[in-house]
Amino acid sequence: MTSGRTSPTHQDAERALVAPGTGNGLADVFRSRFLLKLLVRKELRIRYRGSVLGLLWTYVKPGVQFVAFYIALGVFLGLEQSPTNRGGLPNYAVYLFSGIILVNFFTESLSTATRSIVNNSGLINKIYLPRELFPVSSVWVSAVHFLPQMFVLVVACLFSGWRPGLVEAYTAVAGFLIIALLATGLGLFFGAVNVYFRDSENFVDLLLMVATWVSPVLYSWRMVQAKAGDLWFSVYQLNPITIAVEAFHHAFWLPTTAGAEGSPPNLVTLWIPVGLLVSLFILFLGQWTFRRLEGRFAQEL
């Protein structure tokens, strides 16, 4: 900014009077992407500081969770298809894992983003910077943790005979985007509210506790449709997490099966765009609330 002051008019333009402390929200985050990068790197370095396993924890945690769910639900409750259990889901392990890692990405993003403003109060109190950086970097860090799990999933799928096409690539990217946008939007909202009411983080914990269960991560969407009927099933489908999980199943699990199970009707053509729109709307709402509330962050923290 300070370099390139060649002419007086240039300097005058730079020194035009503007009101401090009023930014452009997420657009400013894009402008400060160098700072975003450093914040993400910092978070990645300190998250597992002093631990022996370090970043390996990002494999161990979902791994253990996966095994527990697989044994309890797949084996004991009979969700996995086997010669003695024809009614189960084929390749249940892939089905379970592809859903779990996506929901874990959401859970980690939203939980850290909600706490990000209060946890960075030391900075927010003293220096003006686009405060959206903190929730956004939380989501980013979670995405970095999500990546190795994604890699494990792809390897497992390839061993199960997975040969992706263009549609699969589209649904995978869409599923990830839906969750990333949704987590950012909700993170902005609850992160800002958390400054005023610490109830916010407890409410988010509650929300995350049920997030795994209200989407078809552990069970099949057909069970919901059979019990709830078409109307309520459509309501169920409006949840962006549900759509994202189904998109992931469509991308990673369905091609490894004979395809008899199928995805919900109109998933690719209707529901995925709906999920993206709902997530975008929530992002917009989160940003709007955040900007309404951020003016008083410094005095409330």
Next chain:
Amino acid sequence: MTTAIEIRNINKQFVLRHTRSLKEALVWLIRGRKGDLSKKFHALRDLSIDVEHGETVALLGLNGSGKSTLLKHISGVMLPDSGTVRTGGRVAGLIEVGAGFHPDLSGRDNVYLNGAILGMTEAQIKEKFDAIVEFAEIGEFIDTEVKFYSSGMYLRLAFSVAVHTDPDVFLVDEILAVGDEPFQKKCLAKIKELAAAGKTLIVVSHDLDLVAHVCERGVLLEHGAVVMDGPVGEVISRLRNR
């Protein structure tokens, strides 16, 4: 001369809320709403001030007179309830040294992180990196985690980053008392060098001798309003004779 800071009739009230919990609110209702759940505190009252580029201004006043609150309005950390604040050029605060430092990162990482927090670009930090380390006298410890630094080293590095951000307007809040005496002198010399280079300085400090040394103009605040604005020597003598 162009205007660096233009403040027009700003007011700021803080709500000192005692509680937000449902339980306390219920008790308050049952007891017949005795007392206030929240108390208001007028931190700034109808305050107006103009600062030109290149001026060195000391904000003076007793504790609680609104000096730091005013600085926070200039930096954009706080927004006024009414009135306007406008600033020209890049404003950077040496408001609290080391606010963005993380103890588990190395000195090098902290320089980059803090430089970026204070608004420097990647190229600017790279360019100034050696100067920052040299000024802080950290030397070989730059790749050591900051938590192993002595408190003096820590403050020196933080001050050094802040002072190398090269903004147009510098906000300085009680941070000149950094490190041992030789380093304090070095800091002071650096601040005066910035002033000589035409940077705008807004200084808050209770060290009146130091302020008289650095600044030309003094502004005396009392209960959130300007009560005197003039040459720093006169303002200081008024403050001392109260």
